[in-house]
Amino acid sequence: MKEPTKTLQLIYGALNDHFGDLHWWPGESSIEIIIGAILTQNTAWRNVEIAINRLGRQGLLDQKKLLCVKDEILEELIKPSGYYRIKAKRLKAFIHFLFEYYHGKLDDLFDNDIDVLRSQLLRVKGIGEETADSIILYAAEKPIFVVDAYTRRILERHSLIEQGLKYGDIQKYFMNHLPADVYLFKQYHGLIVNTGKTYCTKAAKCEMCPLQILIS
């Protein structure tokens, strides 16, 4: 692509006009956003919502409460989001990390510079690149671009990137050609996910997609 910046602006404009302001992933609290980021791994968000509601009803959207809750109880509560045994371990792994190094205080964790924060998160078993970046952007509210399956699919389908690029390469494609702005990155990622869900499934119609403008 000759002018990545122009292309990215064109896509953003088209999707933003179509979907409007998404207020994507507001979340009631930082810890709730982090819990959601882990529970949504390879899982539809609607199932995650059920699990989060069940946790909330028990007052467990709180790091101190999560620290104390038994694994079996946690597993039972998050079952609707799937992979419940491994995700219970991942939630616990993050909580233990938070208390071991930051006294359970998210604000202290978030005080780190963005690169330090990312490498810290990646050391937690169960937090990979996408989950780490989701936490940084939506919970810590620092400007980093989240790449997901839809991002890759949409860019590849429109031949804006070559196939088989690594996560970091796709992330750089956005971050090297857009201003580092938290709102922009949140909204852009939300627009991509909405587009993928609405127009790139087998059931939905490709020709209805706002990104048709890229083809003509």
Added chain:
DNA sequence: CACCAGGCAAGTA
């Protein structure tokens, strides 16, 4: 009823 959804880690070659 078959298939997949906003990944990740561990194992293998």
Added chain:
DNA sequence: TACTTGCATGGT
């Protein structure tokens, strides 16, 4: 480095 497999539920 690059590829494969296990993990598990609910919706379409």
